[in-house]
Amino acid sequence: xxxxxxxxxxxxxxxxxxxxxxxxxxxxxxxxxxxxxxxxxxxxxxxxxxxxxxxxxxxxxxxxxxxxxxxxxxxxxxxxxxxxxxxxxxxxxxxxxxxxxxxxxxxxxxxxxx
Amino acid sequence: xxxxxxxxxxxxxxxxxxxxxxxxxxxxxxxxxxxxxxxxxxxxxxxxxxxxxxxxxxxxxxxxxxxxxxxxxxxxxxxxxxxxxxxxxxxxxxxxxxxxxxxxxxxxxxxxx
Numbered sequence: 001x002x003x004x005x006x007x008x009x010x011x012x013x014x015x016x017x018x019x020x021x022x023x024x025x026x027x028x029x030x031x032x033x034x035x036x037x038x039x040x041x042x043x044x045x046x047x048x049x050x051x052x053x054x055x056x057x058x059x060x061x062x063x064x065x066x067x068x069x070x071x072x073x074x075x076x077x078x079x080x081x082x083x084x085x086x087x088x089x090x091x092x093x094x095x096x097x098x099x100x101x102x103x104x105x106x107x108x109x110x111x112x113x114x
Numbered sequence: 115x116x117x118x119x120x121x122x123x124x125x126x127x128x129x130x131x132x133x134x135x136x137x138x139x140x141x142x143x144x145x146x147x148x149x150x151x152x153x154x155x156x157x158x159x160x161x162x163x164x165x166x167x168x169x170x171x172x173x174x175x176x177x178x179x180x181x182x183x184x185x186x187x188x189x190x191x192x193x194x195x196x197x198x199x200x201x202x203x204x205x206x207x208x209x210x211x212x213x214x215x216x217x218x219x220x221x222x223x224x225x226x227x
Contacts, residue, residue, distance in 0.1 A: 032213035034215075034216075036216075042220060042221075043118075043204055043206075043218035043219050043220050043221050044157075044204070044206075044216075044218045045218065046215045046216075049213065049215070051213040089156070089157070091216075093213060093214075100144075100145040100162075100164055100208060100210060101159070101162065102208075102216055104156055104157045105156060106154070106155065106156035107156050107157075
């Protein structure tokens with residue numbers, strides 16, 4: 001079945017460091033891929049998405065490229081800020097089904113120190 | 115446009131008590147979902163609905179029931195609460211179609227003593 005695997009956390013970085021959070025997926029069809037972010041005490045919100053192979057999603061300095069050959073959608077940011085501290089979730093869209101499910105990874109906690 | 119709202123924000127129950135969590139969305143979305151979030155477990159899908167009057171089981175449905183009598187509302191019920199149901203509950207909604215964003219509510223923090 002469809003699934004998402006993302007790197008275990010927590011990840012701790014200094015401000016202005018480079019960030020990578022790995023995400024790989026298993027899917028029977030051609031899913032859309034998402035990164036969601038959850039700030040402390042809040043619900044999840046969409047950070048970026050890509051709907052087909054080789055698409056790059058980007059937002060707030062974060063980027064991720066849909067790599068079909070490696071079934072990956074790694075999240076990157078060149079220079080993190082303290083305000084980026086949050087939990088990040090990779091997810092895929094069960095596009096081949098009418099059930100409309102999203103499959104989420106377990107989340108990666110990011111803490112950025114000044 | 116309030117998006118997805120959840121009622122209540124916090125609740126403490128005793129074992130065996132019942133309660134209903136209400137989710138409302140004003141975006142005319144077809145799909146609605148209930149998740150629970152526990153430390154180290156990520157998000158787990160409890161039940162979901164692909165339209166008014168329809169519901170389906172997710173990964174962890176035991177001990178919960180749901181109803182979607184109106185398109186904009188999705189209710190999650192606990193008939194006899196257990197300490198294992200202590201969690202943060204999130205509701206979400208989404209428009210039908212591939213690649214559409216799922217919008218989340220702010221969550222309900224439930225403690226069962």
